[in-house]
Amino acid sequence: MPEPATDDPVATDAEPAAGTPAETEAPTEPTTVDALVEEVEAAPTRKLGVLGWVSIVWLVGITLAALLASWLPLPDPDRSYLEIVRVGPVQPGHLLGGDGNGRDMLSRVIFGARTSLWISVGAVGLGSVVGGVLGLVAGYFRGRVDTVVSMLFNVLLSIPALVLALSLVAVFASAEQDVSDTRKTNVIILALAIVTVPLIGRIARASTLSWSEREFVRAAEVLGASHLRIMVREVLPNVLPAMASIALLGIAVAIVAEGSLALLGVGVRDVPSWGNMIADGRSDLARAPHIVAVPSIATFLTVMALNYLGDVVRARFDVREGGL
Amino acid sequence: MTLARELGKRFLSLAVVLFLVTLFTALLISMVPGDPVDTLVPLAESEEADALKAQVREDLNLDEPLHVRYASWLRDFVFGDERGEHFGDYFRVSGRDPVSNRLAEALPVSLQLMVYSQVLALVVAIPLGVLTAYRAGSLFDKVTNTGAFALMAVPTFVLGLALAYYIGVWLNWVPPSGYVPFGEDPVEHVRRMVLPSLTLAAGQIAVYMRLLRSDMVATLQEDFIQMARSKGISDQRVLWRHALRPSSLTLLTVAGMNVGTLIGGAVVVEVIFSIPGMGTAISQAIFERQYVALQSFVAVLAILYVVVNFAVDILYAVVDPRIRHARARN
Numbered sequence: 194m195p196e197p198a199t200d201d202p203v204a205t206d207a208e209p210a211a212g213t214p215a216e217t218e219a220p221t222e223p224t225t226v227d228a229l230v231e232e233v234e235a236a237p238t239r240k241l242g243v244l245g246w247v248s249i250v251w252l253v254g255i256t257l258a259a260l261l262a263s264w265l266p267l268p269d270p271d272r273s274y275l276e277i278v279r280v281g282p283v284q285p286g287h288l289l290g291g292d293g294n295g296r297d298m299l300s301r302v303i304f305g306a307r308t309s310l311w312i313s314v315g316a317v318g319l320g321s322v323v324g325g326v327l328g329l330v331a332g333y334f335r336g337r338v339d340t341v342v343s344m345l346f347n348v349l350l351s352i353p354a355l356v357l358a359l360s361l362v363a364v365f366a367s368a369e370q371d372v373s374d375t376r377k378t379n380v381i382i383l384a385l386a387i388v389t390v391p392l393i394g395r396i397a398r399a400s401t402l403s404w405s406e407r408e409f410v411r412a413a414e415v416l417g418a419s420h421l422r423i424m425v426r427e428v429l430p431n432v433l434p435a436m437a438s439i440a441l442l443g444i445a446v447a448i449v450a451e452g453s454l455a456l457l458g459v460g461v462r463d464v465p466s467w468g469n470m471i472a473d474g475r476s477d478l479a480r481a482p483h484i485v486a487v488p489s490i491a492t493f494l495t496v497m498a499l500n501y502l503g504d505v506v507r508a509r510f511d512v513r514e515g516g517l
Numbered sequence: 518m519t520l521a522r523e524l525g526k527r528f529l530s531l532a533v534v535l536f537l538v539t540l541f542t543a544l545l546i547s548m549v550p551g552d553p554v555d556t557l558v559p560l561a562e563s564e565e566a567d568a569l570k571a572q573v574r575e576d577l578n579l580d581e582p583l584h585v586r587y588a589s590w591l592r593d594f595v596f597g598d599e600r601g602e603h604f605g606d607y608f609r610v611s612g613r614d615p616v617s618n619r620l621a622e623a624l625p626v627s628l629q630l631m632v633y634s635q636v637l638a639l640v641v642a643i644p645l646g647v648l649t650a651y652r653a654g655s656l657f658d659k660v661t662n663t664g665a666f667a668l669m670a671v672p673t674f675v676l677g678l679a680l681a682y683y684i685g686v687w688l689n690w691v692p693p694s695g696y697v698p699f700g701e702d703p704v705e706h707v708r709r710m711v712l713p714s715l716t717l718a719a720g721q722i723a724v725y726m727r728l729l730r731s732d733m734v735a736t737l738q739e740d741f742i743q744m745a746r747s748k749g750i751s752d753q754r755v756l757w758r759h760a761l762r763p764s765s766l767t768l769l770t771v772a773g774m775n776v777g778t779l780i781g782g783a784v785v786v787e788v789i790f791s792i793p794g795m796g797t798a799i800s801q802a803i804f805e806r807q808y809v810a811l812q813s814f815v816a817v818l819a820i821l822y823v824v825v826n827f828a829v830d831i832l833y834a835v836v837d838p839r840i841r842h843a844r845a846r847n
Contacts (some may be wrong), residue, residue: 347530348537351826352819355781356799360815363803364548413653430689449672456674457800471674475789478678479686489675 205228219486245505250499255495259306267300270465276304292470292484293477295476301465307379308466309492313447315382320389321440328397329391329432331426333405342398346391355453358384374463381454381461385447393439400435404428434510441503445496467492524831531827536825542816543590544583545810553579554751555835556806570767573608577809594816604813607805616810620817627794631779635715639772642722646729646768647756653734662730671783677716677789683713694791695712713790717782721775725768731753732764739763773829774791777822 227240258265268274268287277284280296283389284290289298305359331342349357361398363382366377405428413423425430448467454460462469467488545551554574556843560566576598597603604620606613629654650656674730685693691712703826739762745755746830784796793813802810 198695342784344530344533348534348541351534351538351823352815353777353780353822355784356815358816359799359803360542360545360811362747364545365550366809390772445670449674452672452674453781456785457788457796458804471678476676478682482682485678485682489672489678492677493671496672497667499669500666 195269202371203300223259227277244501248501251498251500252495255306255491256310257505258460259426260389262303262307264389265303267303269297270300270304272296274289279477280482281481281507285458290483292474293481298484298487299350299383301493302467305465305467305488306491308461308464309448309451309468310452311387312378312381312443312466313444313460316385316447317389317393317440317443319382319386320443321393321436323386324390324393325397325432325436327428328394328399329401329424330397331394333400333420333428337376339398342394347386349391354388355450358388358450359454359457362454363386373462377461385450388450389443389447392443393436396435396439397432401428404431434506438503438506441499441506445499445503448492448496448499527827527831528554530821538540538819539591539594539816539818540587542812543587543594543813545812546577546579547583547586549808551810552623552698553577557808559806571610576606594813599639604652604817605809607807608808616813618622619810619834620813623798623814624817626792627780627783627787627796629699630710630713630717630783630794631794633714634783635772637714638721638725639719641718642725643729643761643765643768645722646726647731647761649726650730650733650764651752651756653730656732662727666724668719668723671719673716673720673785676711676719676790677786680712680716681789684785694713694789694793709790713786713792716755716789717779717786720782721772721778725772728771729764729768732762732767735766736760750810770833773833776825780818782820 267278273295274291274297275295276289277287277297278295279291280287282288287299288498290301292298292301294343312355327345331339358381362377362380363481365384366368381500410423410427413427419426422491451466452461452468455466455472458472460466460468460472470488471492474481474488477484546557549556554570557573558566558570562570578589581589589667593605594603600615602615602617604616606615607619608786633726645661649661660831684690693712695709697709699706721746742755742760744754745759750759780795783794786792787794787796788800795818799811799814800809802814
């Protein structure tokens with residue numbers, strides 16, 4: 194498989210451009226802060242680095258905890274313990290303290306991870322499949338198909354994403370009778386997936402457009418391979434890295450979107466999620482800030498890890514947004 | 518000639534997008550599961566309720582086919598209904614309130630918040646971007662960049678709540694929430710808008726700064742900068758007069774195209790800081806299940822967004838000949 198041309202000196206990314214005079218700096222004392230700063234600086238240089246590994250460890254850890262939440266030795270996230278109502282972190286038996294109802298924060302943040310990650314990964318997964326297929330088809334066949342698909346993406350992009358998701362969830366999941374949480378979760382996943390489709394789709398299309406021009410695709414055509422085979426076997430593997438980097442960023446955006454929806458009162462209610470923990474804790478902000486802080490920090494770390502890894506993937510494969 | 522054709526194509530695409538966006542919002546009510554009228558008028562069975570329901574059904578043309586419903590919605594939206602109302606009504610047990618009243622109060626407040634935060638973002642990001650590019654690789658550059666990277670990972674609502682807690686509650690410098698119109702008390706207005714504007718601006722500052730820095734680093738290696746320097750022009754002047762303008766194109770486009778992010782952010786920020794703008798109006802409409810109002814709010818925001826993006830796009834093509842020619846070539 195040919196390497197994509199990554200050594201373009203005039204990278205048009207929003208990244209600190211490589212090849213600046215800054216690259217030839219003298220080695221300084223390697224303090225810890227300096228080393229960390231160095232790491233972030235080094236993001237576009239395709240190395241995974243310490244921060245990359247920290248990000249991976251955090252994401253794997255939080256995912257495992259979320260998956261195994263029911264088997265971990267945690268208190269019931271819905272049970273109230275009178276002795277920890279609004280009590281801050283580091284209590285015997287309740288490491289992160291309790292919320293306004295005396296429910297164990299550690300347990301809730303882990304069960305919350307399950308909801309938040311399921312919603313965001315589900316939404317971006319669904320959006321990536323639909324957007325990826327549409328983008329691949331549009332970029333490969335061009336012409337009329339491309340016009341129609343691009344128009345669809347433009348329309349989806351022309352409603353502010355949060356407002357679109359908000360109105361879809363509001364309309365589908367708050368009919369007269371109270372809606373079950375499963376249905377609500379599915380509607381939120383669907384709404385966020387719809388928002389994701391054009392983001393992934395445009396990248397897939399732009400990437401497919403350039404890869405379809407390459408010699409090995411022409412060669413496959415000449416050899417009589419079917420369109421489907423060329424798309425799946427020749428083009429798709431090269432388009433995937435671009436999609437992956439945007440999908441990582443997309444998961445981060447979806448986690449934040451879930452939180453925003455909860456804050457606006459249309460999120461899931463009965464099971465804990467990072468978003469509804471923050472929304473519920475707002476009223477106790479002055480008295481017990483840790484109730485908001487714990488899920489906020491979890492959200493922040495997860496978003497930052499995803500952004501960082503997305504940047505690494507993007508730098509490694511030189512993903513571009515296409516023309517203006 | 519090519520420009521005229523390009524403009525024509527753009528206008529056509531604007532028309533199609535506007536059509537589809539209004540179609541989506543117009544049919545929002547039809548997507549409500551079950552009978553939308555039962556949701557709009559949540560009353561127990563009674564003669565009064567039945568009469569109101571029948572009236573609402575009639576007003577919204579819910580018995581008509583979809584295209585008729587869309588056409589009548591669009592007509593009422595643009596030209597007003599028989600009472601001169603453009604945006605429909607809140608249907609309440611006590612009667613109906615025009616949505617336009619809400620809209621007239623809420624939209625200016627949201628626009629204010631967006632303008633404040635955008636100005637704040639540019640005022641902070643441009644000097645930071647220029648200085649980090651000038652001293653690329655220095656400790657200042659690295660710390661600023663790391664800070665910007667971290668700032669981009671802070672969700673709007675987390676930052677908003679953190680600022681409300683630390684600056685509003687803990688330090689007690691400014692009130693943590695609430696809104697005062699500028700006309701009533703300018704000082705209090707500013708005091709209350711500082712935190713929301715800062716919250717909304719923070720993410721943008723990080724993005725703008727990084728964009729400007731990378732473009733500026735590239736510009737500073739151009740020959741004309743070398744030329745200006747060797748003529749003995751001061752670094753200050755070279756940076757601000759010679760290098761900034763050619764480096765700011767991407768920044769300005771992104772700032773213009775950012776209205777969507779801004780609208781979404783404003784919705785959340787308003788709810789956190791209890792500012793009576795569009796976000797508060799939307800979440801209230803959802804809470805009260807006032808889908809006619811929701812429909813109008815979403816339509817207004819979407820149209821605003823589409824039109825602003827269109828204007829930025831056109832301006833950009835007119836201003837920068839390189840873009841114009843690149844497009845003509847495609």
